[in-house]
Amino acid sequence: MIAELVFVGTELLLGEILNTNAQYLSRQLAQLGVDVYHQVVVGDNAARLRAVLSQALSRSDLVIASGGLGPTDDDITREVAAEVTGRPLELDPQLLAQLEIWFARRGRRMAENNRRQCMVPRGARVLPNDRGTAPGLMIPADGDKVVILLPGPPGELRPMFEAHVAPYLAARSGGRPLRLVTRTLRFVGIGESALADGLRDLMATQTDPTIAPYAKVAEVHLRLATRAADEAEGYARIAPLEAEIRSRFGRFLYGSDEETLPQAVGRLLAERGMTLSTAESCTGGLVAKWITDVPGSSRYFGTGFVTYANEAKVSLLGVPEELLSAHGAVSEPVARAMAEGALQRSGADVAVAVSGIAGPDGGTPEKPVGTVCFALAAQGRQGAGPDAAALPAGAWAETVWLHGDRDGVRERAAVHALAMVRRYLLGYLD
Amino acid sequence: MIAELVFVGTELLLGEILNTNAQYLSRQLAQLGVDVYHQVVVGDNAARLRAVLSQALSRSDLVIASGGLGPTDDDITREVAAEVTGRPLELDPQLLAQLEIWFARRGRRMAENNRRQCMVPRGARVLPNDRGTAPGLMIPADGDKVVILLPGPPGELRPMFEAHVAPYLAARSGGRPLRLVTRTLRFVGIGESALADGLRDLMATQTDPTIAPYAKVAEVHLRLATRAADEAEGYARIAPLEAEIRSRFGRFLYGSDEETLPQAVGRLLAERGMTLSTAESCTGGLVAKWITDVPGSSRYFGTGFVTYANEAKVSLLGVPEELLSAHGAVSEPVARAMAEGALQRSGADVAVAVSGIAGPDGGTPEKPVGTVCFALAAQGRQGAGPDAAALPAGAWAETVWLHGDRDGVRERAAVHALAMVRRYLLGYLD
Numbered sequence: 001m002i003a004e005l006v007f008v009g010t011e012l013l014l015g016e017i018l019n020t021n022a023q024y025l026s027r028q029l030a031q032l033g034v035d036v037y038h039q040v041v042v043g044d045n046a047a048r049l050r051a052v053l054s055q056a057l058s059r060s061d062l063v064i065a066s067g068g069l070g071p072t073d074d075d076i077t078r079e080v081a082a083e084v085t086g087r088p089l090e091l092d093p094q095l096l097a098q099l100e101i102w103f104a105r106r107g108r109r110m111a112e113n114n115r116r117q118c119m120v121p122r123g124a125r126v127l128p129n130d131r132g133t134a135p136g137l138m139i140p141a142d143g144d145k146v147v148i149l150l151p152g153p154p155g156e157l158r159p160m161f162e163a164h165v166a167p168y169l170a171a172r173s174g175g176r177p178l179r180l181v182t183r184t185l186r187f188v189g190i191g192e193s194a195l196a197d198g199l200r201d202l203m204a205t206q207t208d209p210t211i212a213p214y215a216k217v218a219e220v221h222l223r224l225a226t227r228a229a230d231e232a233e234g235y236a237r238i239a240p241l242e243a244e245i246r247s248r249f250g251r252f253l254y255g256s257d258e259e260t261l262p263q264a265v266g267r268l269l270a271e272r273g274m275t276l277s278t279a280e281s282c283t284g285g286l287v288a289k290w291i292t293d294v295p296g297s298s299r300y301f302g303t304g305f306v307t308y309a310n311e312a313k314v315s316l317l318g319v320p321e322e323l324l325s326a327h328g329a330v331s332e333p334v335a336r337a338m339a340e341g342a343l344q345r346s347g348a349d350v351a352v353a354v355s356g357i358a359g360p361d362g363g364t365p366e367k368p369v370g371t372v373c374f375a376l377a378a379q380g381r382q383g384a385g386p387d388a389a390a391l392p393a394g395a396w397a398e399t400v401w402l403h404g405d406r407d408g409v410r411e412r413a414a415v416h417a418l419a420m421v422r423r424y425l426l427g428y429l430d
Numbered sequence: 431m432i433a434e435l436v437f438v439g440t441e442l443l444l445g446e447i448l449n450t451n452a453q454y455l456s457r458q459l460a461q462l463g464v465d466v467y468h469q470v471v472v473g474d475n476a477a478r479l480r481a482v483l484s485q486a487l488s489r490s491d492l493v494i495a496s497g498g499l500g501p502t503d504d505d506i507t508r509e510v511a512a513e514v515t516g517r518p519l520e521l522d523p524q525l526l527a528q529l530e531i532w533f534a535r536r537g538r539r540m541a542e543n544n545r546r547q548c549m550v551p552r553g554a555r556v557l558p559n560d561r562g563t564a565p566g567l568m569i570p571a572d573g574d575k576v577v578i579l580l581p582g583p584p585g586e587l588r589p590m591f592e593a594h595v596a597p598y599l600a601a602r603s604g605g606r607p608l609r610l611v612t613r614t615l616r617f618v619g620i621g622e623s624a625l626a627d628g629l630r631d632l633m634a635t636q637t638d639p640t641i642a643p644y645a646k647v648a649e650v651h652l653r654l655a656t657r658a659a660d661e662a663e664g665y666a667r668i669a670p671l672e673a674e675i676r677s678r679f680g681r682f683l684y685g686s687d688e689e690t691l692p693q694a695v696g697r698l699l700a701e702r703g704m705t706l707s708t709a710e711s712c713t714g715g716l717v718a719k720w721i722t723d724v725p726g727s728s729r730y731f732g733t734g735f736v737t738y739a740n741e742a743k744v745s746l747l748g749v750p751e752e753l754l755s756a757h758g759a760v761s762e763p764v765a766r767a768m769a770e771g772a773l774q775r776s777g778a779d780v781a782v783a784v785s786g787i788a789g790p791d792g793g794t795p796e797k798p799v800g801t802v803c804f805a806l807a808a809q810g811r812q813g814a815g816p817d818a819a820a821l822p823a824g825a826w827a828e829t830v831w832l833h834g835d836r837d838g839v840r841e842r843a844a845v846h847a848l849a850m851v852r853r854y855l856l857g858y859l860d
Contacts, residue, residue: 284722292714
């Protein structure tokens with residue numbers, strides 16, 4: 001079954017609201033095994049809405065339109081959909097009675113315009129709205145096609161979809177049980193082109209599962225997707241491909257599906273029973289914030305230092321003033337001293353430090369904006385558990401040049417800092 | 431001029447990403463006086479993309495398509511747009527040279543596939559991309575129409591739009607003078623309903639400028655909008671309404687237009703020549719991160735403490751262990767001791783502390799998830815400058831109950847902490 005989504009509202013065309021319904025409905029339909037080929041946004045204009053709905057019906061089996069079901073004069077979706085499907089509108093007395101009760105309960109007078117919300121195209125099914133005044137409608141069209149109208153507010157659309165539309169579609173696609181099963185592999189420390197180059201043979205020949213790369217900020221995600229009767233069958237088909245990719249790029253593969261880099265690093269720390277501290281200059285607390293985004297991060301994170309000023313690097317972390325004056329704050333020696341100071345003063349097993357030039361000002365020819373120095377200091381430890389080899393004591397420093405504006409440099413620097421901790425914990429840091 | 435937006439990417443049809451580019455581009459075009467009648471999302475499929483671009487060109491003067499310009503085989507927008515406009519692709523040697531330099535600077539090898547990103551439809555204008563490898567393209571089409579291709583990542587699309595597309599459109603629409611002029615007033619510490627109640631008379635009668643409230647996380651924004659020949663005329667029409675609103679709710683109005691709360695607090699600190707330090711438990715560095723989002727924040731921020739664990743509160747901030755055992759970490763006495771410790775150990779003029787229960791676990795009947803304690807400690811100072819009255823020395827603590835999930839509680843807590851600093855600096859804290 002091929003579906004098309006139509007979103008009705010001039011406010012969407014003016015950019016006044018973000019179209020979160022598009023993502024919600026698309027994701028729901030993908031999970032139900034329904035293919036969406038087009039999403040269209042159109043304003044509160046009868047002629048253009050008529051053309052959009054007609055075209056959608058001509059090229060899709062299922063049209064879901066949201067928005068424009070309210071009581072005001074610019075809400076025209078119901079009328080236009082009735083026209084396009086050739087079904088005259090009729091007053092539904094039961095709907096009218098319910099709506100009168102709805103208003104009475106809230107002590108409000110029902111406006112005359114609300115009566116329009118009780119008009120139903122002949123033969124359509126009414127979808128009750130528990131959260132608002134606009135009922136949804138499921139309107140049959142030629143050739144076993146259907147047009148479903150849903151209210152625009154996400155708080156009304158979502159419960160209505162889940163209670164009425166999803167069960168209908170699941171039942172209807174009884175003859176086609178295939179659903180989309182996906183696995184997302186998440187990489188850090190390697191670019192999209194390098195990863196695609198190294199997988200060129202697979203990507204060229206592979207049609208099921210499909211492989212699609214997505215560039216994220218300082219990360220690359222690979223999505224492996226197939227259609228199967230259920231998750232188990234889908235994952236069984238994905239597994240050999242995933243294993244092959246892991247054998248080539250496992251060093252950069254930090255997690256899969258919804259696991260974020262802070263979660264993956266937290267998992268490695270927790271598995272090893274180790275703790276982490278942070279010493280941040282240019283990232284200003286972002287690394288600590290990301291680590292503590294994870295519920296339960298108190299098991300492995302207790303102390304972070306935000307030493308934005310040089311005096312703070314000296315007084316909080318014991319960075320020698322001579323180092324600062326000899327090398328500048330953005331230097332490997334200073335980053336190393338920050339990490340060592342954080343390690344010692346926090347008592348953690350591992351400390352990571354970041355010092356860089358996020359811009360827009362402060363760059364020099366030798367150290368342009370985007371220059372960021374990182375260091376990691378560690379107490380070292382004996383092997384802990386089957387996956388965890390012994391880890392060396394010591395301190396490591398490195399410099400990278402990151403692109404982007406201030407936010408971009410800071411975000412990429414925070415990713416790099418976490419990736420450095422991951423490399424240490426897996427024995428890749430040298 | 432009528433514009434149509436086309437978004438290319440199967441990930442949008444699967445609901446894997448939220449289409450924030452749609453809102454961004456629509457809003458930008460509205461401000462430029464360009465009408466958008468349709469937005470269409472289509473997948474990485476040549477036949478369907480061809481049909482969508484052809485239809486867009488047939489009914490609109492300007493087509494902006496984003497996404498599908500990357501180096502991988504499923505990136506087909508460039509090729510399809512060249513076909514639809516009838517302009518053969520040619521290798522641009524200058525682009526190739528630039529791309530080789532881009533990769534060399536990053537010490538990465540250019541993949542063969544990146545060469546595709548140097549192909550340009552004959553007669554098209556290349557829009558440079560400072561943030562990534564995919565250049566944008568402005569392709570002339572029949573009848574003075576134009577197709578503009580932009581990269582999909584918002585961090586690349588937005589600067590390219592602002593640097594190249596907006597000036598082009600502004601010049602081209604020279605004959606249609608009315609543009610949207612808006613002023614956004616930003617409030618913290620007051621809810622949307624309370625604000626709307628207090629402005630009910632204005633909102634009921636006001637048609638030009640219009641007033642629209644928007645609820646944000648822990649903030650409310652009011653947008654005043656009018657159409658005028660130029661900004662000066664528009665702002666002159668907005669000014670009396672803005673003055674009336676300021677006279678009613680100025681105490682909660684922290685900034686206008688693009689000024690964020692961290693920027694507003696930073697401005698107040700800089701005006702007074704004062705410095706701030708932070709002591710964070712549940713927010714885990716978020717307050718410091720927000721403060722240092724602002725370029726130049728080193729003038730007023732040098733030191734932040736992330737004391738997620740109780741031991742860190744004791745060792746870094748000198749919070750007495752007795753206080754922790756008597757009241758718990760989430761208590762006004764502990765928050766006050768955190769703020770006082772941060773004030774003393776950082777040498778800052780003002781310190782703000784946050785300790786709360788962000789969840790999902792850790793709540794109790796007396797202190798449910800969302801309970802957050804705040805404190806502010808200050809050295810106090812003589813009056814400084816015309817706007818800055820004398821400020822008292824001392825410490826203040828307060829407790830609030832915030833709603834939302836873990837992220838929501840942390841974000842609302844960070845807003846409240848910054849708002850507390852603002853209240854102190856303006857003499858509203860008591």
